[in-house]
Amino acid sequence: MEAVVELKGLTKRYGELRAVDDVSLRIEPGEIFALLGPNGAGKTTMIGCITGLITGFEGQVKVAGLDVVDHYRVTRRMVGLVPQELNWDAFFSVRQVLEFQAGYFGVKPTRAEIDELLDQFSLLEKADANTRWLSGGMKRRLMICKALMHDPVVLFLDEPTAGVDVELRDELWGYVEALRARGTTIVLTTHYLEEAEKLADRVGIINRGRLLRVDDREALMEEFGRRHVEVKLREAPTAGVIEALGQHAVEVEGRTLRLNYTRNAGEEEGGEEVDYLLKTLVGAGATILSVEGGRSSLESIFREVLHEDADASSKGAS
Template structure:
């Protein structure tokens, strides 16, 4: 896949503070790229530089082959940005807001396109409602609509579903996938790790201004992930039998739970055989796989030298 956004050696300093530290990254055409990191990691600073709202201290950024500093007119037309902060003009209704936003890009918003955006964001019934009368979730949806009116090639979604109810969030997920199918490149930042796991094709984890990893989501989960088996015992035990210790099991919850972690479900066989040989009575069995949230916490904790459970 060809690269739509190219970031080469980009650093952003504020005096002694290094907000973004020498990042190299290529974002591909037609992918959903999940950019994840804790608060203050540098996500919004990086996006702001790509969108032309901040200038890098050093390094280069191009969008569709155009430099974001020297050719900012071309790059800004190619980008749609949904910011973290809710901002709106209180003097216009929903339709007027979208038509005015399209006008900034020299676009006359066709009725069909307007209805498509309003329908996808569940704002059709609020078409003539003044933006002051919208709820917080509706105002966030309106921000997404404003970013879409000029049909950008690259869409940045910075915490797009914060404050949005679960039903609408899933509806927005469906619409984001449709945008990708149409060829739109999407960069998603979110603190809902379930959202990134659901949508992203690739994941980048950033912390303290540095990229810790960039990898296809499935490969990342496979490499760092595991399956966990929890056996709730019918009766607590004082200590694990030696064969269970040998296969890597541990005893939790006051001797009532045996927990085992493996890279594949096939590795559970030796543990289950050892449990049977030990004559332990099992009351309940639970399995789960490592989530993107687990992997994210592990990567950030490792970078900061913290112990993880």
């Protein structure tokens, strides 16, 4: 299947700085792809090269198999962009803003079509209101509506929930999932890593312009993730119980014991170390009140990948 977006050796230089450094990537139809990286990593520059906002790059960028330089009119029509910065025309109503936005792409939507989109994003009641009187969250939703007015094949969301409250963030997540359900491919950049963990099918990690890792979300979390189990006892463990645990590094805090471990491929959930912990506690006469398991978040994995990159760079420089 042809990629919706394909990059081959994409490099964008600003003098001696490589904002994007030899990036090759395929984004598949219908997926949600999360591009993660710290400030200045190259995320927005990469999106700019794909969407036509940035030119003069090296390498090749294709949208739906078409080169964005040779066929810029067609490819620009295929992409929608919700930038980090809120931008709207404060002299017009919400409905007028969307009419003008559609016109930039030669689209003439009916009033019913605009109202349907506004209704999907809970903005229909504000259709005739001046945009300057919208709340911050409403303006963010209006930005998404603008990007969807020409029915793009792929939608780029550059920090879509920046500066919004938790309730609106959850609401926007719901909109993103609904867009994917109707077949829209979505590329998401975010600093809220729980956002990527909840939504993304695949994750790419970029730092200093270089794409460090691309993988399925679950595969990435399985490879880098650390698992843990927390056991709460009726009473604090005695010195004898702790000694019996031997070489297993168990953290003790009051009546709670925490064991960090790595699950091997094909191993049953919990593994030998967890079995050993529980059997030792029962054998020592401890009363177990509860057992809870968990695993590393995508945020901790993200930090680990960046840390490895920093170590490799420092070794290469020395």
